[in-house]
Amino acid sequence: MGEKTSCVVVTDGDKAMRAAIAEVFPAARHRLFGWHLEKNCVQRVKDTEFRKVFKKAIYANFKVDDFEEYWKTAVESLGLQNNSWVQSTYEVKESWATAYLRGTFCAGYRTTARFEGINAYINGFLKSTDSILELVHSLDRIVKDYRNNEVTAQFYSTYYSPVLTTGLDSIELFASKLYTRAVFRGEKTNQGCYNLAVSWERQHQHNDCLQVFKDGRPCEGIPCSHIFCVMKYEDLEQISDSLIMRRWCKDAKDSRRMPLTTRPGHEGRMLRYAVLCSATSLVLRRAKTLNSLGRAL
Template sequence: MEMEFTKGNKGCDTMEGSQREEGCRPDEELDDACGGDSMNGVSDEYPSDYAYVFGLSEQDIIRKVFRSEERAYDFYSKFGRCHGFGVRKGDYGKDEEGNLIRRRFFCNRAGLRDEKHLNRLDRKRGHRPETRTNCLAKLSIYLDRENSTWKVRKVILDHNHELTPRRMVHMIPKFRRISDAAKANIDGMRGYGVSTSKILGYMAGVAGGYSLLGFTKKDAYNYIDHMRRAKVVNGDSNAAIVYLEGKAAADPMSMARYNVTKDGMLANMFWADGPCRVDYQYFGDVVAFDSTYKKNKYQRPLVIFSGSNNHKQTTIFGFGLVLDETIESYTWMLENLLEVMCNKQPSVVVTDGDDAMIAAVKKVFPEATHRLCAWHLQKNVTSNGGEQMFREIFCKWLYADMEVDDFELEWEEASEKFGLHKKCWANQMYEKRHMWCNAYLRGKFCAGYRTTSRCEGINSHIKGFLNSRHSILELVQNLELVVREYRNNELVAQFNSIYSTPVLTTCLDPIERCAADVYTRAIFVLVKKEIDGVGAVNFVSKRRVSTTMV
């Protein structure tokens, strides 16, 4: 089946001289009346509304009055944060009319774990570490109906466990929260492919330390994982397809193709946006592709189609994700590349020595010259050829400008000397000589492609954008960032070619000036070498032979 579409809170770390010099507030003052009270000796790292909770005794708290039950809970939370314990809401009572009239707040280590969870025989995972100690610390409040205020009935300040040091209070679950600003910061940097560890390092540096972030690394990873799951709630493949459909709606020239297996799972996928298709029409005479990169959640081979533009830079024509590295998968990929690119056939295709690739290229691009990557061939010779002398000769065959007859003669001599007739890999290389020997390829325009090193360079570059845990949707989105950088490099090179004029240094000024106007800066450097070579020719004499001037 095939388918197509074209359309933080600061933590309480330190406190010096933490006793409040003023007395507690009178009974008649409400809880928010002194939210801005000052306190001598309190560190500037504390929020100002935390100052009044330091140094309060049991009697001070008993005399407190609150406007609402939530105000009381907020006070006890601040009290707990600044003294090293978490707070949770406990039981409550209501009157006959259903109105809340009493409430209790406990230390978060109150109670004990139910024994039935400890004695299970079918447990597979290890026990979580115990955090509850049956602590009795609490704050009990009741509603004063006459004044419509909440008053303290009982408070217990003693704990049966060690209080958390202030430098670690930010790790208590109750006091951890990722603010909306922090979420936006994380989402923004994640959208550009920045790793989570670097994001947290940057945010901690801005905040003044990890303790002042208001959340832990685990919270951040949980949030990112939650957002990732939310994006692919209906399936990873489906999410990627829906995303590409949205891109096609915004850019009518964007196209994507995919097919599915008999089980309805995603098999192969190819996609290219409008600028990629335009670039192919200009620079698609030489196409290189490689599929050695499998850095995604499903270990699917990622195929990158690339070429060389008029600035001698790498340009990307499209991406593909194949089910496996078979002839069928590569054939499907190349056929869809050809159809999406308006059936423009490349003149030269550069790949590594994979047999499935060779068969697919021969089937889909029968008229194209298929060139094998010289770097991969040299690597194979290094592992198979034991003689250093033979490796040097083979390197000469790859790159030297020589005639076909000379190569054939040298191959026969090397076969006798190194026993190549008895080696299977050598016989296979000789059968493929039309795809790697420069004697057979020197008349073909390859745009500087002798190896798939540009593909390897792309693979190396996108390591900063992809990792093995990425879903297909994240893979597609992050590859867009890679393409954006390559296009910016092309834009900079184009600007330099338009904005600046090279200095003329040869003796053939008219020719050099014309070349400077016609060619980009990168190509002009190559043309200038030819002009220098012509300028070095010395005139000796001339004579006429019939109608020919010599």
């Protein structure tokens, strides 16, 4: 991973995992698995009304003050102030409430379902009777399969020509060239802009303020239909750089996209250091391979 560490870790509420994450990834944000919390709520709190309250507390896009008020009012009205599970869960609210996770990029992850799917896939290649050698060979096949899928996806992203469907040809074509095929096809956020309209406009100092009808589902770093509606209103043909998250772009792995010399201060030095470490590791691996071949000959 080029000496990089995880920024966010999603797990269930296991206390040993919490302690391990705090020790190994002290700078990472630990997010608790939403589905697991809901399941525990059903088992530990018998009040069906609180289950609805708790689900809203997890996923609703509250501000912190609004969340605190909502939680206090709901718990008091349902008489759950002394429930041990409600109290202990509230104490770790920073790990599960969207109000406290605002601004934390989780790439759309709220559960561990994808990881469990990976585990299930790997289990299809493995047997409890496998020897160590067979285990290594099986894992090697799995890694090759994943890498092949990644290369295939990259090929389609590079050479895929989309069918434009929204009528905003310039913006849609720009998005198709920018984002990976999976993101472009899966999100298609600009398609919803025909269901929206700019209701009014007013000047606020040096900024134009636009209000858009109809709320939409927030996307993880991908421009939403509201943004595309305003772009249509302003006759813009490209997505602003400030709205583009590189994580979803076709060139996400291309280190040449932004010259390191343009990166500010400490960040630029750290990036140059990381690139040099990666290049040095590659040279050493190749030297080791050539050395082994020389000995064999």
